[in-house]
Each structure stands twice: as structure tokens, then as C-alpha cells.
Amino acid sequence: MYDVAIIGGGPAGSSAAIFTAKAGKKTIVIDSDQSVTKRAWVENHYGTEGITGPDLVALGKKQAAGFGTEFVTAKATKLTAGGGAVTIETEEGTYEARHVIIATGMFADVAEHSGVRTKPGTEPRIKTIIDCGPDGRTNLANVWAAGTIAGVSMHTIITAGDGAQVAINVISELNGERYVDHDVLKA
Template structure:
């Protein structure tokens, strides 16, 4: 069983995976390789002069894998609550995790088929989002949402930051105290 299953490997999902894996949580990312970021050219990302979306996605996944996140290519189709865990069904396998983060961008099939409450979106071209608390909690226990699926702007830097925020909240809930991840420059 995984501590955290993340559905979606774009900026929000991979960013969340960087934090959960780095904190020592057993993390799996279930990604269908359909991130809209893979079609983007990005020149407004802090710290990067310009980058192709596919390269940004690849770098994020590589960072998360460096800390131990596992990646599988599959389409997550349904979430089912168990006794203290969530079962994630895909188009070929099932996975169990204590917490799930939905980071599927503008695609909410998994939320809708799993009974996660949604509401109208406010961003251009985003018709529906997951209804969640400011921390990222959804209407299903131990199911969280991050990024565009949570209603934040689909700019990569914003979705990545939201993925990190939600991951910190998940880690804090698992640990029972506020989690902080700050590395110090070694001089």
C-alpha cells in the first residue's frame, strides 16, 4: 500500500510527488501522459528563461523519481473508499493508498465517476472543477485535489505551486503536525 497516490503527472501532480516522496512517503503517480502542458511553450515560469512543456514535465517527473516516487502510465478510472485507504482503479491495475491527490488538470472523469463533488469553474475554458477546501480536501475523506482541477489558474507555475501546497497539507495530516521542507545551502 502507498501512503500517497497522485493521479496526474503534469506540473501539479509531479510537484506534489516531489514533496511527498522527499518527505519519505511511499508515493505512486498514475499518469495517462495527457498533460496539456506537453503542448506548451513557456516563457513566464520563474527561474526559467524559456522551456518546452514536454521538457518541463520530464524534469518534474525526474525530480520526483529522484526522491523515490514511482510512476505508472495508466488512466485512473475510479476511486473507492476502503477502511482507512482509497482504492484507485485504472484501465489495468488497482492500487491502494492512504491518501489520493487528484491532479488531472481540466479532465475530471475520475472525480465525476467516483462521486467527488464538483462545481462550475471560473477560469476561461475550464467548465468544471472539484469542490474543495482551501487546503485541497474534497468531499471524499482522504481524497485531495490540486492544480487546475482544484480551480487554480492553469499557468504551470501556479499549478506546480498548488501541487506543492496540497502535498504539504497531506504530509502534515499524515504526520499529525505541520510539515516544513527547507533545504539549506551547504557552504
């Protein structure tokens, strides 16, 4: 069983995975490889002067993998929560995790098929989002939402930050105390 399963490998999902894996949580990202970021040219992302969407996505995945995140290419179809775990059904097989973060961008399918409450989107071209709290919690036990699907602006820098924020909340829940991840320069 994984500590954290993240559905979606775009900026929100991979950013969440960087934090959970770096915190020592066994992390898997289930990614259908449909991120809209893969069609973008990005000049407004802090820390880069300009980068293609595919390069940004690949860099985020590489960084998360460097901390031990496992990636699988599959489309998640349904979540079932119970007994302190969440079962993730995909077209390729089944996975189980203590917590799940849905970071599927514009796609609400898995949420809608799983009983996760949704509501009309707030961004242009975003039809449906997950109805979650400011911390990312949904109505389904141990299921969280991050990024565009959670109602934040679909700019990569914002979705990546939201993925990190939700990951910190999940790690804090797993640890039973507030988690902080700050590295310092070595003298």
C-alpha cells in the first residue's frame, strides 16, 4: 500500500509528489499523460526564463522520481474509500493508498464516478471542479484535490503551488503534526 497516490502528473500532481516523496512517504503518480500543460509555452513561471510545457512536465516528473516517486501511465476510473485506505481503479489495474490527491486538471471524470462532490468551474473553459475545502479535502474520506480541478487558476505556477500546499496538508495528516520542508544552504 502507498502512503499517497496522486492522480495526474502535471504541475499540481508532480509538485505534490515532490513534497510527499521527499518527506519519505511512499508515493505513486497515476498519470494518463493528458496534461494540457504539454501543449503550452510558459514564460511566466518563476525560476525559468521560458520553457515548453512538455519540458516543464518532464522536469517536474524527473524531480519527483529523484525523491522516489513511482510513476505509472494509466487512466484512473474510480476511487473507493473505506477502512483507512482508498482503492484506485484504473484501466490497467488497481492500487491502494492511505491518501489520494486528485490533480487531474480539467478532467473531473474520476471524481464524478467516485461520489466526490463537484460544482461548476470558475475558470474560463473549466466546466467542472471538485467541491473541496481550502486545504484540499473533499467529501470522500482521505481524498484531496489540488490544482485546476480544485478550482485554482490554471496557470502552471499556481497549480504547482497548490499541489505543494495540499501535499503539505496530507503529510501533516499522516504525521499527526504540522509538516514543514525547508532546506538550507550548507556552509
